Amino acid sequence: MDVLSDAIAAVRLGQPSSSRLHTRQRDWCTRLDPYSGAGFHIVLRGSCWVLPDEGEPVRLGTGDAILLPHGAGHFLADRPSAAGAVPFEQWRAAQPAGNDSGTAEFEALCGKYRLHRQGRHPLVAELPPIIHLPARLGEHPELRAAIDLLAAEADQRRPGSCVAVPSLLDLLLVYMIRAWMAESRTGTWPAALTDPVTAAALRALHTDPDAPWTNDRLAVEIGVSRATLTRRFAALVGRPPMGYLTWWRLTRSAALLRDTTEPLATVADRAGYATAYAFSHAFKKQFGTAPGRYRHDHGVAGSSAG
Structure with a gap:
């Protein structure tokens, strides 16, 4: 993707x-x-x-x-x-x-x-x-x-x-x-997606968001230093690479809660969390509501929050 x-x-x-x-x-x-x-x-x-x-x-x-x-x-x-x-x-x-x-x-x-x-x-x-x-x-x-x-x-x-x-x-x-x-001459994202370093990092994170990424591993993947990656990514995207990855994993999990009946433990695992409890805590911090309540309010495939 x-x-x-x-x-x-x-x-x-x-x-x-x-x-x-x-x-x-x-x-x-x-x-x-x-x-x-x-x-x-x-x-x-x-x-x-x-x-x-x-x-x-x-x-x-x-x-x-x-x-x-x-x-x-x-x-x-x-x-x-x-x-x-x-x-x-x-x-x-x-x-x-x-x-x-x-x-x-x-x-x-x-x-x-x-x-x-x-x-x-x-x-x-x-x-x-x-x-x-x-x-x-x-x-x-x-x-x-x-x-x-x-x-x-x-x-x-x-x-x-x-x-x-x-x-x-x-x-x-x-x-x-x-x-x-x-x-566009003013947008942040057109610039981010044409910058070689930031675009390559985004492509890697979106291609395999479930991978055990770290700043060091991502820097090696795209062939730059960790300092260069962090500086350019944060300047164009507005948050550091691992902060963006955490946000994106939780955003993907929200889509899974809306569109599927996958158990909460499966959604948590796909978001990179070892337990449903840790996932629920992080999800509530980002979305202001627990995953089960979010699925109940927004889900189109029925509720199986567990």
Whole structure:
């Protein structure tokens, strides 16, 4: 595994969803309330405005994409004004059927990813409230390809669509975050993942998080001194390597508690703890609740906290 894949997998819940929207209306505006996850819009035809609850309006032209990583509430409109906004579900239900899309003034792909807010990887937490990805010829070809494929599949009852669409939506999320990382000039994590020492250390820890890592072993693994590893890793990641590893192991264990019925002793062992008691103490320190209670409150696969 790599850092971005792990960061997404640790917080993703269920399958993403999307729909193809189109309207022949002019002077329209719809409201999308805050959401516990991430949302996106991709303009296929025409243009629109995204008016976030906080921040400046963003104009989207044909081919533009926008990701709202933290589920910010916003308006979608054909003008930079929220006057006369209609709730999204009500507005969507009033639009013509899919076979009328050829006459639409505006057409877009809209979707969302359900994400667990607690225990987010700092890479995800660092993402800005809005990521605007203009359609620039020749840039991020994999993102453009995913958009084209998703546009061809969305709302089409074709063989295999039930598998293809969620998979394409997962790709779309990865490619949008990759594109932001490639263009970011201020983010900590884009720098961490391009620094040779820090990136190699992160790759080793995420590839085999259950290994008996120490600072010395990790330094040998990536071919630098312990002092160099500790200094560069802490400067870019914000915590020393073993501190990050402990945090990541506990974050992974939270995902196991949510998504599986593995016994607590097994989860503790996979997090690197010799006893369930030691694991419970560390887990409560990080998440503010005991593992059994966390599974009861957040688990989707039933409770077997033991």
